[in-house]
Amino acid sequence: MEFIEGKMDELKEDTLPLAYTGYIRKKISFMIISSILLFLLLIYSIAVGAANISFTNVMAALFGYDVGNVSTIIWNIRLPRALTAIVSGIGLSVAGVALQSILRNPLGSPYTLGISHAAAFGAAFSVIVLGSGSMRSTGADAVMLNNPYMTTAVAFCFSMIATFILIAIARYRSASPEVMILTGVALASLFTAGTMFLQYFADDVQLAAVVFWTFGDVGRADWGDLGILTAVTIPSMVYFLLNRWNYNAIDAGDETAKGLGVNVEKVRLWGMLVASLMTAFVVAFLGVIGFVGLVCPHIARKFVGDEQRFLLPASCLTGGLLLLSADTAARLMLAPHELPVAILTAFMGAPLFLYLLIRGYQH
Amino acid sequence: MLNVEGLGFNYKTRKVLEQIHFGLKPGEVLAILGPNGVGKSTLLRCINTIHPPATGTIFVDGEEVLSLEKHEVAKRIGYVPQRSEAGKLTAYDAILLGRKPHIGWNIKEKDHKIVESIIMKLELDKLALRYINEMSGGELQRVAIARALVQEPKLLLLDEPTSSLDLKKQLEILRTVRQVVKDNRVSAVITMHDINLALRFADRYIFLKDGNIFAHGGHEIVVPETIEQVYGVSATVEELNGFRIVVPNEE
Ligand SMILES: Nc1ncnc2c1ncn2[C@@H]1O[C@H](COP(=O)(O)OP(=O)(O)OP(=O)(O)O)[C@@H](O)[C@H]1O
Numbered sequence A: 001m002e003f004i005e006g007k008m009d010e011l012k013e014d015t016l017p018l019a020y021t022g023y024i025r026k027k028i029s030f031m032i033i034s035s036i037l038l039f040l041l042l043i044y045s046i047a048v049g050a051a052n053i054s055f056t057n058v059m060a061a062l063f064g065y066d067v068g069n070v071s072t073i074i075w076n077i078r079l080p081r082a083l084t085a086i087v088s089g090i091g092l093s094v095a096g097v098a099l100q101s102i103l104r105n106p107l108g109s110p111y112t113l114g115i116s117h118a119a120a121f122g123a124a125f126s127v128i129v130l131g132s133g134s135m136r137s138t139g140a141d142a143v144m145l146n147n148p149y150m151t152t153a154v155a156f157c158f159s160m161i162a163t164f165i166l167i168a169i170a171r172y173r174s175a176s177p178e179v180m181i182l183t184g185v186a187l188a189s190l191f192t193a194g195t196m197f198l199q200y201f202a203d204d205v206q207l208a209a210v211v212f213w214t215f216g217d218v219g220r221a222d223w224g225d226l227g228i229l230t231a232v233t234i235p236s237m238v239y240f241l242l243n244r245w246n247y248n249a250i251d252a253g254d255e256t257a258k259g260l261g262v263n264v265e266k267v268r269l270w271g272m273l274v275a276s277l278m279t280a281f282v283v284a285f286l287g288v289i290g291f292v293g294l295v296c297p298h299i300a301r302k303f304v305g306d307e308q309r310f311l312l313p314a315s316c317l318t319g320g321l322l323l324l325s326a327d328t329a330a331r332l333m334l335a336p337h338e339l340p341v342a343i344l345t346a347f348m349g350a351p352l353f354l355y356l357l358i359r360g361y362q363h
Numbered sequence B: 001m002l003n004v005e006g007l008g009f010n011y012k013t014r015k016v017l018e019q020i021h022f023g024l025k026p027g028e029v030l031a032i033l034g035p036n037g038v039g040k041s042t043l044l045r046c047i048n049t050i051h052p053p054a055t056g057t058i059f060v061d062g063e064e065v066l067s068l069e070k071h072e073v074a075k076r077i078g079y080v081p082q083r084s085e086a087g088k089l090t091a092y093d094a095i096l097l098g099r100k101p102h103i104g105w106n107i108k109e110k111d112h113k114i115v116e117s118i119i120m121k122l123e124l125d126k127l128a129l130r131y132i133n134e135m136s137g138g139e140l141q142r143v144a145i146a147r148a149l150v151q152e153p154k155l156l157l158l159d160e161p162t163s164s165l166d167l168k169k170q171l172e173i174l175r176t177v178r179q180v181v182k183d184n185r186v187s188a189v190i191t192m193h194d195i196n197l198a199l200r201f202a203d204r205y206i207f208l209k210d211g212n213i214f215a216h217g218g219h220e221i222v223v224p225e226t227i228e229q230v231y232g233v234s235a236t237v238e239e240l241n242g243f244r245i246v247v248p249n250e251e
């Protein structure tokens, strides 16, 4: 069937396509500019800190030249930390944007589904019941978990339990957004109650360890952790990008999407599974980092609109940018002490979110 | 083109449609008429396999659609539901979405050409770069119809496509739909409440009553008895300027 056969010459070739090209170009410019900003911010965040390093030295070290001590600081501490911020920022943000579409709710975020609450419960369980958390205070600054791997593993297990409960209920009740959101709310309060119960019986050392774990901190990851996070983030990101047309269709309404041949229930279920997995990894390794998954997609929406072809990649960029800048600020603010980035994301995220809301509803 | 045989459908235990039989030839427009809640929208969803029917078969262009993959159905059937949602995306992008069943990894030049030609045809060019969440109900309805047209379907299913259009737009949209149907030898099934509008643009009519087809045929079936039986309203049917019109006798 050729609907346009022989009618092409009627088209005013110049008007519409040109305007559309200009409109697309604006979105692409936004992404190019953000990519450049992200790169510059990466260099900056590596350069600044307790010991300031010159930009030439940073570049030299990154390209593999040996610049003495500086190389060690960059390769062992600052680079993995900065990259962890970018990778987890991308992961949380892209999961957020997908969930906002899947759940048909602008408040959707990786934490809507209760995954982080389950992880926090897992960490508390590990510290208090399994005893992974007798702290030792390292002279320099922070408390450290005595057995971080076990805490991470248990936190991850509980996020997976939450994910499977969620999927089971969604499957049973045909994966409607309302059911998923309400299940998420129920799971979140269930696990929060569980955590409170455990904390009630904990001694103050354990309590401190649990609270410490909850403050999300990208400084916790080493190269190995970063490797795992990257190995989860990249396939998830690719998965969401491959589904961009499906999300566009779902945004147009379930019936329209079905009419366009989208298996709406299946897309919802899988999207939720991938987003939950992504979140579970980030939370288990780094702790709870709030607001990134909620705010970054909305920042991206301001610039590129709701069209998923552009929104998904733009959200990745805003996610990386926001978390890296928050972490850089968290390191510098109270130097030589380094704040966990989670404290800053909430401080930066909430006002930013309110600003977007007020700006957005003006007209 | 379209052949529906023995179609039946229930929502859980509530019986909605039973033993629906009808056929439609290429180039024909069929109007589905009937009171609220009789199952007009349900019938369209069944044909589209969104609600797979409990019984019966549906053939489009000689193929049994119930055995086709979802995206294969979408290549053959374009569906405009009674309601759709609007995000912050341009009308152009919203219409481009109609190419989804045909899009592989990325949009091709051809997809843009088709979108542009439909935009011109429906005179949506002034709206093309406006955000659809800032549009009026009627503008949005035209965008949704454009989206179904760029699917290049063999069968168009339109659920009350003119319900929020002004007088001129009602005529324009239906004229365009009819022209697309005639030019491309495809078919359209349209549910409507405005019988007079249906009488101007449709070739065939089906009146639904209590889950069954009450009457099926051309203009000739639109007579006072049918209207009385289906809607419970006594009406006069007359010819005016060459069109059959239905005027209720009550106040
Ligand atoms: N999801 C559903 N679950 C149960 N019953 C439903 C559902 N959707 C519709 N129905 C019922 O099925 C019947 C047919 O509904 P349908 O939407 O097909 O009517 P309609 O003819 O399109 O009406 P209208 O003219 O108001 O659009 C109605 O009685 C309605 O209440």
Ligand SMILES: [Mg+2]
Residues within 6 Å of the ligand: B040, B041, B042, B082, B159
């Ligand atoms: Mg209806």
